[in-house]
Amino acid sequence: MISLTIDGKTIEVTPGTTILRAAEMAGIHIPTLCDHDELTPYGGCRLCIVEIQGFRIPVTSCTMPVSQGMVVQTNTANLRASREQILSLLFSERNHFCPFCQLTGGDCELQNAALNEGMTHWPMFTSWNTFSVDTSHPFFVLDNNRCILCRRCVRACGELVGNFTLGVAERGIHSMLVADSDQPLGESSCISCGNCVQVCPTGALIDRQSAYRGLEKDLEITPSICIGCSVGCGVKLFTRDNQLVRIEGDWNAPVNCGILCKTGRFKPLEESRDRLTTPMLRLDGELQPTSWDEALWAIVDHLRPLIGRKEDGVAALASTRLPVESLTLFKSLFADRFQSSMVTSVEEGRPTGLLAAMATELRQPFEGRLDSLHTADCVVAIGVNLVEGHEVAGFFVKRAIPRGLKLVVIDPQPNDLDPLAAYTIKAVRGSDVDILLALQAAVVDEDLAKASPPAFDAEKILASLPGKTGLQVRTIREVARLLGTARQPVILFGKGITARSDNETLRMLIKLARLIGALDEDHSGLISVKGEANSLAAAQLGLDQPFQLNGNKAVFVALGDDYPSQRLIERLEKAPFLVVQASYASPLTEIANVVLPVEMWAEQDGHYLNLDGRLQLAHHALRAPSGAWAHRTIFTALADRLSLSISSNWKEELYKRVPSVAINEN
Amino acid sequence: MSKPKISSDWMAGCAGCHMSLLDIDERIVTIAELADIRATPITDLKEPDAGGVDVGILEGGINNTANEEVALRMRSRCKILVALGDCAVFGGVPAMRNFFTLEESLRRAYIETESTDAEGKIPNDPELCRPTKVRGLQEVVPVDVFVPGCPPDADVIFYVLSELTQGRIPELKDNLLHWD
Secondary structure (H helix, E strand, O other), rough: OOHHHHHHHEEEEEEEHHHHHHHHHHOOOOOOHHHHOOOOOOOOOOOOEEEEOOOOEEEEEOOOEEEOOOEEOOOOOHHHHHHHHHHHHHHHHHHHHHHOOOOOEEEEEEHHHHHHHHOOOOOOOOOOOOOOEOOOOOEEEEEEEHHHOOHHHHHHHHHHHOOOOOOEEEOOOHHHEOOOOOOOHHHHOOOOOHHHHHHOOOOOOOEEEOOOOHHHHHOEEEEEOOOOOOOOEEEEEEEOEEEEEEEEEOOOOOOOOOOOOOOHHHHHHHOOOOOOOOEEEOOOEEEEEOHHHHHHHHHHHHHHHHOOOOOOOOEEEEEOOOHHHHHHHHHHHHHHOOOOOOEEEEEOOOOHHHHHHHHHOOOOOOOOOHHHHHOOOOEEEOOOOOOOHHHHHHHHHOOOOOOOOOOOOOOOOOOOOOOHEEEEOOOOOOOHHHHHHHHHHHHHHOOOOOOOOOOOHHHHHHHHHHEEEEEEEHHHHHHHHHHHHHHHEEEEEEEEHHHOOOOHHHHHHHHHHHHHHOOOOEEEOOEOOOOOOOOHHHHHHOOOOOOOOOOOOOOEEEEOOOOOOHHHHHHOOOOOEEEEOOEEHHHHHHOOEEEEEEEEEEHEEEEEEEOOEEEEEOOOOOOOOOOOOHHHHHHHHHHHHHOOOOOOOHHHHHHHOOOOOOOOOO | OOEEEEEEOOOEOOOHHHHHHHHHOEEEEEEHHHHHEEOOOOOOOOOOOOOOOEEEEEOEEEEEEHHHHHHHHHHEEEEEEEEEHHHHHHHHHHHHHHHHHHHHHHHHHHOOOOOOOOOOOOOOOOOOOOOOEEEOOOOOOOOOEEEEOOOHHHHHHHHHHHHHHHHOOOOHHHHHHHOO
């Protein structure tokens, strides 16, 4: 530990701590604009200058590490004057005219810094150096006139996301933020994650949806989790008058540590589907508005005779965007009480079915944790495109590449991560098993196996590879050497593996993982990305079989706010009686016999089990419109009218099956 | 001792700061008891006393030669000059114009406006003042007290006036200091 004195207070901190962090720990506030907890110190704004005894001039505390016996002053008259001058320089350099900025009055870190120094004005004349405003992006606006060149956005784009779209062009007073080589943002390599907007201290990057809809003090902030996919990022939902205004990543969330992708940050604000608020009943071939009571009794009359009929009763499907509590009531009603053999999810177990079967076979979880990506030195992505979905997991991979992570992409199709990969393995379709077997053979042949190798003829396998797959043995050997020598290899896989009809590829993957030490006793580097927010919970509840109408006389779809797939709609067209419980109108509600309006994601509370087994609670931030009921209210109302009792013991249900990844309730 | 004289005027602004001044409501009686309110845009006298006033208050930025004249006159006739509101302090909303050239602004205002017919033309009578870049008051004359805000809150204005009329220089901080 290192001992130092800041403003007369003696504290002890670990070596390498910056003066700024040390001061924070001691409860001493040092103003700063470019510093950010999640970003590498940059020392750009100069506002955090401090005086150190023995030093000739003040230094930036964000970049200066502590040393033994250091004596630091943070608030001398000289420093206050310097800070005021630094702020004056910042204000006078560009368009920092507060009255016409959307952040004025509390949300602007630059304005707040000036107010904290007691500045009534800046005493320097303003430079009228102007920049054009970039409004080409669908989700946010870049205004260089408001930029203070703190580079938080540049660092967020590179360090947090690994996208490196933003940079600074020109020099001196002409320095400006640009995307790529000065492309309009909307036509650049930007992936619309918006993390740059979230870190911007001024109004240089503002998002279109929330601009001028209220300052932070005017908005309600609800911490929750994103249910855009199974990663389970922590979010803060900003609302006003029961309207969603903005979504930000929660810096304190364990999964994402603040970052989000466009699916989590911007897409929910683009919702344009028609909201359902009235139950509807098909009468004389037409869907007509009705009361809740009539709609429920119409369902009950239809379903009552189907109780206990396993194969020709009522089939039921639920969205994996529903919380565990709702899924449990759903399962209890249809699988336990109606005893239907066709109770599943709209994902039909494609992302999880094989995993659950494998966990049952192995009698223990075998998948690892997402955070192993933060320390991995080699990642294999197979059967998954981490840009199309689960994008934050993709960010974890992308941002680690500059620190030396080697990426191998195995995908017969073009994959968005191909350009970043050390190796891309593109073979003919359906050769994953051959590739994985050849990799094992090569690992063994190169004498790099970390577990006892399977009994096979490595040379023969490798020799037959080019004929089967069109791949070169040399490439496979190089990849095998990479995997075999990696300190911490991680294999990420997706539906390319789990949605297959057999588990041969998954078995091969597990064998390869064992061989390269990615699946040892206390650590697993095998991670499947699964699908929607509650894919894993649905699997734990056994809602993971392929859907078939069979002889069922009725189908109940608890769709929630999900999008029904075309394939599902086609199969449900043949249903003799179809109930759809949905938040929004869709081609599926159009063919239903009864439509029940239900709350959407931001209106419900409930638990979600993310892809690596983390149990998290989502909170409602909005009130459902009158007329839309909660999922659980509907299931309970139906059960009551049918004189059935349904179980709400969701926690017990989650543990009834061996999970493919250990459930973590913390 | 006679009561201190105060006078105010407005330039390139929206009159909002003077409206906010009126928002001090009945407290204006207190100010009138403390001070002799002379020429203001909302009293009958239109120019500050040639013999001088103690406190001069100016709202608005300076965007033409007429504003310059107002500023110079007030400065020459008052002991303490107050820049009231964001326009007087920084240039404010009118300063948005500075991101364009004067020619562009005039063309937009007098020729290209949607409601202007084909005969629109930029006024150029020598009797008229000439437009300039929009400036804060301090770019033209020395300022003693800056009161930012768009507009400054009535409470802030009352505090400033009561301090000045009692011979003190107001110190704006914490709740009284806003730039919005």
